[in-house]
Amino acid sequence: MTLHPIWDLILRLLILIVAGYIIVRGISSAVRTFVLPRSAYDPISSTTFRATSALFRLIMRLRRIDSYEGRDKLMALFAPIALLLLPTVWITTVLIGFALIYWSLGSADLVTAFSLSGSSITTLGFATSEFPAIRALEFLEAVIGLVLTALLISYLPTIYSAFSRRETAVAMLEVRAxxxxxxxxxxxxxxxxxxxxxxxxxxxxxxxxxxxxxxxxxxxxxxxxxxxxxxxxxxxxxxxxxxxxxxxxxxxxxxxxxxxxxxxxxxxxxxxxxxxxxxxxxxxxxxxxxxxxxxxxxxxxxxxxxxxxxxxxxxxxxxxxxxxxxxxxxxxxxxxxxxxxxxxxxxxxxxxxxxxxxxxxxxxxxxxx
Structure with a gap:
């Protein structure tokens, strides 16, 4: 089914707006979580942690883990895994957003648009476009992917440093209490x-x-x-x-x-x-x-x-x-x-x-x- 040119243009403009919103939400989530030095509710991070928590609780029920030792061993993996999932979620969000942009600009069909977006954000370069404007967007997407990865790399030492200071005091309390x-x-x-x-x-x-x-x-x-x-x-x-x-x-x-x-x-x-x-x-x-x-x-x-x-x-x-x-x-x-x-x-x-x-x-x- 082929849409009337006017309706096709309107649809692509709407998709372009939605794609821009998706990209902004993904970048905003990373900034709120890794950069902003204060609390700020973020639905993407929240959903990621809650979904991971639900998965771990489901595993406990399926494996019938009733002892504290078993729960502790499993839940010790919860925070690190949820933390590592966040950049994956953000990169996927940005990938989807740019794929929709490429499609809305008419450079390719939807499958090709996703392939182009994946090639750009991973900086693999196995797919590219001949249009200069879209190539500029490819470079922008690649930079965003690198920045998100760099944020995680810089974030991990910070969080483990805070964890170490916290646990030093907890360990010392054992001597006293x-x-x-x-x-x-x-x-x-x-x-x-x-x-x-x-x-x-x-x-x-x-x-x-x-x-x-x-x-x-x-x-x-x-x-x-x-x-x-x-x-x-x-x-x-x-x-x-x-x-x-x-x-x-x-x-x-x-x-x-x-x-x-x-x-x-x-x-x-x-x-x-x-x-x-x-x-x-x-x-x-x-x-x-x-x-x-x-x-x-x-x-x-x-x-x-x-x-x-x-x-x-x-x-x-x-x-x-x-x-x-x-x-x-x-x-x-x-x-x-x-x-x-x-x-x-x-x-x-x-x-x-x-x-x-x-x-x-x-x-x-x-x-x-």
Missing amino acids: GTPPFVATMVERFHRLGRLDRMGEIWSTWEQWFAEIDETHTSLVALVFFRSPRGDRSWITAAGAVLDSASFTVSVLNIPRDVEAQICIRAGFLALRHIADYFSIPYNPDPQPDDPISVSRSEFDEVCAELESLGVELKRDRDQAWRDFAGWRVNYDTVLLALARLTMAPYAPWSSDRSILATSAASPKRLKK
Whole structure:
């Protein structure tokens, strides 16, 4: 069927506009993900990560992987594979866009147009056009393909450098808080060393750590899913243990007021909230001190009794200590559990061990970047 020349011209103009939009969207996605130093929702990157995640979860169901060790081994591949898929998706998007442009300009049929576009973006040069204007577009497409590849090459050292800094602190926490990290272990070890009143340097170090993940895990969101080198470690359970330890210190321990611990808590819950924002995880930005938390009073009392039996001096008013602890914990309780579930974190008391208790409303609705 042959279209009337006017309708054929209109169709080609429409295809040309659509092709231009596709190319711009592909380039914009790469810029938002690899270049822009702030958060920006991108549908292409979001869809790529969500589709890859769905594929990995399907594999887990088909292979009936129920143990944490099996899930951890499989999910360790998720972030690297999703990250490497992004340039492929972008290059494919640009390839389709230029192929439609070549077809709309009337230089070839659709199959030949795709062959010409593939030859250009891969810089193989096995196909070319005799028209100067289209040859100029071929060079432009080749440059775009090279730039997208270069972006990935330059991006990988940045993301692995941030990952290394994050994991160094997580590994060092094992010395202080055990594996899995827990508030009782950290307080006990500092008590045995006689340094309970000198924990300020720990809080200062982790305040800086929280500030760094606030920046890196929002601008380089793939880092959220990069798992620790050891399966029993996780950045989110480490964050939970530090926040609980700081909250416990200012609420329960009978030591002079520790301002550094309070600052660390604030830096921590702000960082976790900002990361949660990228996944549209809902939380109360202004919770009340008496709002319910996932840690029960009996669990709190059990830790207090254990530490008291070791000679740790606690505040006498246990009821007020509990209210103070809950008042701090409520600031990060929801986002901590949601992120632990999102990342399939390993077992850790007071964090990933109860992430399933978080309401279904706290599950991520979309991946923003």
